[in-house]
Amino acid sequence: MTIKVAIFGASGFVGAELLRLCAMHPAFVPARLFGDSQAGQKLEAVHPQLALAWPGLEVERYAPSALDGIDLAFAALPHGHSQGIAREILGRGIPFVDLGADFRLDSAEDYARWYREPHQAPDLLDAFVYGIPELHREAIRRARAVAAAGCYPTTAILALKPLLDLIDPTTIVVDAASGVTGAGRGLKEETHFSTVDENFTAYGLLTHRHTAEMEMALDGSVLFTPHLLPANRGILATCYAKANGPCEPLAALRAAYADEPFVHVSERSPATKWTLGSNAVHVTARYDERTGRVLAIAALDNLVKGAAGQMIQCANLMLGLDEEAGLPKVGVCP
Numbered sequence: 645m646t647i648k649v650a651i652f653g654a655s656g657f658v659g660a661e662l663l664r665l666c667a668m669h670p671a672f673v674p675a676r677l678f679g680d681s682q683a684g685q686k687l688e689a690v691h692p693q694l695a696l697a698w699p700g701l702e703v704e705r706y707a708p709s710a711l712d713g714i715d716l717a718f719a720a721l722p723h724g725h726s727q728g729i730a731r732e733i734l735g736r737g738i739p740f741v742d743l744g745a746d747f748r749l750d751s752a753e754d755y756a757r758w759y760r761e762p763h764q765a766p767d768l769l770d771a772f773v774y775g776i777p778e779l780h781r782e783a784i785r786r787a788r789a790v791a792a793a794g795c796y797p798t799t800a801i802l803a804l805k806p807l808l809d810l811i812d813p814t815t816i817v818v819d820a821a822s823g824v825t826g827a828g829r830g831l832k833e834e835t836h837f838s839t840v841d842e843n844f845t846a847y848g849l850l851t852h853r854h855t856a857e858m859e860m861a862l863d864g865s866v867l868f869t870p871h872l873l874p875a876n877r878g879i880l881a882t883c884y885a886k887a888n889g890p891c892e893p894l895a896a897l898r899a900a901y902a903d904e905p906f907v908h909v910s911e912r913s914p915a916t917k918w919t920l921g922s923n924a925v926h927v928t929a930r931y932d933e934r935t936g937r938v939l940a941i942a943a944l945d946n947l948v949k950g951a952a953g954q955m956i957q958c959a960n961l962m963l964g965l966d967e968e969a970g971l972p973k974v975g976v977c978p
Contacts, residue, residue, distance in 0.1 A: 647963065648675040650714045650738075652729065655679030655703050656829045658720035658743060660691045661952035667697035669956065669970030674698060675714060678706040708732050716963070718955055719744060722828070723853075727764040730789070734771060739962050740789045741955045747772035747791040749856055758856040774861070775958045777967065778904050779805060784961045792958055795950025796820050796870060797857035799881040802907065803927050803942035804862055806900030807893050810931075811885035811938050813864025820881035821871040823916070826946045834872070846871045877947055878916025883940045893929035893938050901927070905968050906949065906957070914943035917978070921945060923953035923971040945975070 649666060653659045654677035666672040677687065683705040688695035690703055704710065706729065711717070717733050719726050723745040730747070733740045749755050752766035763769070773787040774780060776798055784790055793801070800818045804811075821844075827835045834840075834847075848870050858866045873880075894911065901907040907925045914926035922945060929940040944950055953971055960967045 645671045646673050647671045647715045648673055648713060650676040650678065650711060650717045651720070652678045652706065652718065652726075653720035654687075655682035655690050656720055657825045657947055658951045660694065661947045662718055662720065662955065663687070663691065663694050663698060665948075665952055665956050665970050667694070668972070671965065672716070672956070672959075672970065674701060676710050677701055677703045678710070679703045680705055711736055711738065714738055716959055717741070718959070720951065720955075723759055724761065724764075730765060730768055734768065734789055737788070739959065741775070741792055741958050741962070742772070742790070743792045743951055743955055745794065745853065747789070748774055748793065750860060754856055754860075758853045775954065776801060776861075777954070777957045777961060778802060778901070778907060779861070781961060784958050785964075787962055790958045790962065792951075792955050794854050794857055795822065795826055795879055795944075795946040796852075796854040796868070796881070797861065798950050798954065799879045799925070799942045799944055800858050800866075800868070800883055801861045802925050803881055803883050803929070803940040804885070806896045807885070807929065807938060807940060808862065810891040810893055810896060811887055813862055813885070815886040816858075816862060816864050816866045817884045818858065818866055818868045818881055819871070819883075820868070820879055821873040822879045822946050823873050823875040823877040825876055826879070826950075827872075840872065840874050843874055844871060873916075875916065877920060877945050878943065879946045879950055880914070880916050880943045881941065883942075885938050887931055887936050887938045890933065891931050891938065893931055893940060897927055897929050897940075906971070906973060913941055916943050916945070918975050919943055919945045919949070920975045920977060921948065922973055922975040923949045923957065924973050924975060925949055
C-alpha cells in the first residue's frame with residue numbers, strides 16, 4: 645500500500661524530520677513538498693541528509709491543484725498559516741495532521757488571547773481533535789483532522805495527566821528546557837551559536853503560548869517557564885504541584901502507561917539524550933514528604949515525539965495502520 649503524502653513546511657526542521665521518518669514508514673511516500681522560502685530547490689540541496697532517501701524530490705510553492713491525488717497532508721507551519729489552507733484540505737476529504745497552533749485550543753477567544761490576533765477560520769475549530777495519542781487515541785482514530793500537541797505541552801502533559809487525582813491542579817509549576825531546533829530554522833539573534841553556546845536562559849516569562857494547551861489538558865492553572873537549552877534537540881520538563889496527601893505518583897505513571905509503546909516509566913531521572921531521534925518519552929515522579937509536593941519529570945525529542953513523530957503516530961491511527969509504523973523507540977546515545 646502506498647499513501648501519497650503532502651508536507652507543508654517541508655524546508656524546516658520538522659519537515660526534514662517528517663521526511664526522515666517517512667523513509668522508515670512502510671506506506672507513507674512524500675509526493676508534494678511545500679515551502680515558500682526554499683521553493684524551486686531540490687530536496688537534497690535543502691536537506692542533504694535526505695539525498696539518498698528521496699532523490700529527485702523538489703520543494704515547491706503551494707497551489708490547491710497540487711493536492712490532486714494526495715492521500716494525507718501534514719502541516720508544520722508557524723501559527724496562523726494553517727488557517728489559510730485547512731479549508732481546502734478538509735474540503736477535499738484529505739486526512740490532515742496539523743502541528744501548528746491554529747486548531748489546538750477550544751475556542752477562537754482562547755486563540756486570540758494567547759496568540760494576540762483573531763482566528764481566521766473559527767468555524768473549523770470543531771473539525772479538529774487535539775492530538776496526544778496516549779491520551780486521545782480513540783478520538784484520533786475517528787478523526788479526519790488532528791491538531792497535534794506542541795512539544796512543551798506534550799512533555800508536561802504526559803508527565804502530569806496521570807497524576808491529576810493526586811495533586812491540586814491549581815498549583816502546577818512547569819520548568820522546561822528545549823533544544824534550539826524548537827525555535828525553528830529561521831535566523832534569529834537569540835538562536836545564533838554565539839548566543840546559545842555555553843548559555844542557559846529563560847524566556848516567555850508568564851505569557852508563553854503553550855501555557856494555554858497545558859491548562860486546557862490539565863484542567864488547572866499552570867505557571868510555565870520555558871528555557872533555551874544549548875543543544876540541538878530535546879526537552880526536559882520538571883513539573884511540580886501540591887499533593888492532596890501522601891501518594892505514590894510513580895505507581896500512578898506505571899499504571900497509566902503500562903501498555904504504551906512509546907512511554908518508559910522509570911525510577912531514574914530521565915535525560916534528553918536517551919530519547920534522541922526516537923518517538924519515546926521517558927518519565928518519572930516522586931512525592932516529597934517534606935514539602936507535601938509531587939515532582940514529575942519527562943524527557944523527549946522535540947522534533948520527534950514533540951513534533952514529526954507525534955504527527956505520524958496520529959496519522960497511523962487515523963488511517964487504521966499500525967500505530968508504531970515508521971517510529972523508532974530507541975534513542976541514539978551517545
